[in-house]
Amino acid sequence: MGTREKIETVLTRARExxxxxxxxxxxxxxxxxxxxxxxxxxxxxxxxGNQEELWLVRDVGGREPVRRDIDELYDAFKHSRNSRPSLPLLNPDEAREYLRTVRDKALDVLDGSTFRGRPLEEGGFAFGMIAQHEQQHAETMLATHQLRSGAAVLTAESAPRVGGAIAEDEVVVPAGEFTMGTSDDPWALDNERSAHPVYVPAFVIDAVPVTNARYLEFxxxxxxxxxxxxxxxxxxHRLDAGLEAPQFWENDGCGTWWRRRFGVTEPIHPQEPVVHVCFFEAEAFARWDGKRLPTEAEWEKAARWDPFSGRSRRFPWGDGEPDASLANLGQRHLGPAVVGGYPSGASPLGVHQLIGDVWEWTSSPFEPYPGFAAFPYREYSEVFYGGDYRVLRGGSFGTDPVACRGTFRNWDHPIRRQIFSGFRCARELPGDDC
Structure with missing residues (x-):
């Protein structure tokens, strides 16, 4: 698939x-x-629509503004989320018409693009950035649907895959250096760059994310x-927030736990990865289990490092794009698949479901890589470095493939759990560092 066709595909998929x-x-x-x-x-x-207008219509295309008067209204850094309902926002019909107008102009810009020149345009980066931005907001809107009350309104293509047996509960990742981050993925965002060597001591990591059944034991x-x-x-935080179980879990008083998912209340599936837990809950579980959360470097090495070639791959299964046989991505389903559901997507060492299903908390704060350079704007990553954030990796069932790679970095406050967040545990390898 050529660059132009790929861009048209990801932009259309995001808008749909x-x-x-x-x-x-x-x-x-x-x-x-x-x-x-x-x-x-x-x-x-x-x-x-405003972000698409700013970057594709005005910047890349050099066209006249469609609605310069609304730029401030839709600047995420000028208005907190809880203040946005009081703003003079476009109504639904106006917003949809604005999106249609902007998209028509953006596609016209695409028709004339050579994908060469400024770094913003090289390899179609600006178009890829906008597709990723829209899909990131789609996942945010999906989380909003989970928080809304009322009847169910979302449907899925089908149920997630049925799981299979996993050979080992844990996987040993040998000590050694690997390449973390990327310098050559054309649509990688600034915080994923640049590729750099990292030495990681030997460690043990769970073969699958922590399941509901295991979390219920805790x-x-x-x-x-x-x-x-x-x-x-x-x-x-547990005391202040009154945490007693993952968000959206309810006990019926008769020994059965239920969960509410997109307007439907159903029994908790024991073999699905636990979801809607905050960092502090994940950290407490890991300590209860005699383990800890993996560092970001450990997670990426488990996901990308190929012990046979010694190189870092784009995904656990290789460099090819995700498809329905490899990972649960793209809101094809409305929940994570049971563990063992994607054996073809496992890493060479046998670590499963590192991509898709649930975002996985790591123990690492969100910090820049060596040689970091903000691109194309500081507000995407740089302003968050050093804040009260923990890194999450791997994407969820609500993450689109265009916004998910082995190098992709997500981050959030450690108290957040409305996101589709789960985790897996790690531990030191007893004995020699081999």
Missing amino acids: RTAGLTDCVDGEDLVTQHSTLMSPLVWDLAHI VDDGGYARPELWSERGWA
Whole structure:
């Protein structure tokens, strides 16, 4: 697939998903703020168009502005999420018309692009960046759907794959240097760059993400009532927020746990990865299990390093793009697959489901790589470095393939759990560092 065809494909796929997430509810639902953690869906809708106008129509295309008057309204750094409902936002019909106008102009710019010249245009980077931006907001809108009340409005293509047996519970990752990050992926974002060598001591990592069944053992063993399992900050947050189980879990009082997922209440599936846990919950579970969370470097080495060739691959299975046989991505389903559901997507060492299903918390704060350079704007990554964030890796069932790579870095506050977040554990390898 050529660059132009690839761009058309990812832009179309993103817009179809945006429409699906917003056309399924009425106008009142679109302008309602379903949680102070999230924007009204109509804000996301017009913000997607505004970013496309700024970068593709005005910057790459050099065209006249479509709606310069709304730039400030849709600047994410000028208005907090909880303040956005009070802004004079475009109504749903105006937002949709704005998106159509901008997309027509952006496709006209695409028709005339050579994908050469400035770094922003080289290899179609600006178009890839905008496709990733829209899909990132689509995942955010999906999280908003999870927070909204009322009847279910979303449907999925099919149920996730049925799991299979996993040969080992844990996998040993040998000590050694590997290449972390990337310098040659044309659509990689600034915080993924540049490729650099990192030495990682030998360690052991879970072969699959922590499941609901395993997490329920932690709950039943009083994990939420034992301060010795929690960090000082984590315990204070557990008390302040009243945490007793993952978000959206409910106990019926008769020994059965249920969860609410996109308007449907259903029994918890024991073999699905646990989802909607914050960093502090993941950290406490790991301590209860006699383990810890992996560092970001450990996670990436487990996901990308090929022990046979010694090189870092783009994905655990190789360099080829994800498809439905390799990973649960792209909102094809409305939840994670049970563990063992994607054996073809495992790493060479036998670590499963590193891509898709649930974002995985790591122990690492969000920091720049050596030689980091902000591109094309500081507000994507640089302003977040050094803040109160932890890195998540791997994507979720709600992450589109265009916004997911073995090098892709996500980050959030350690108290957040409305995101599709889970985790797996790691531990030191006893004995010699071999």
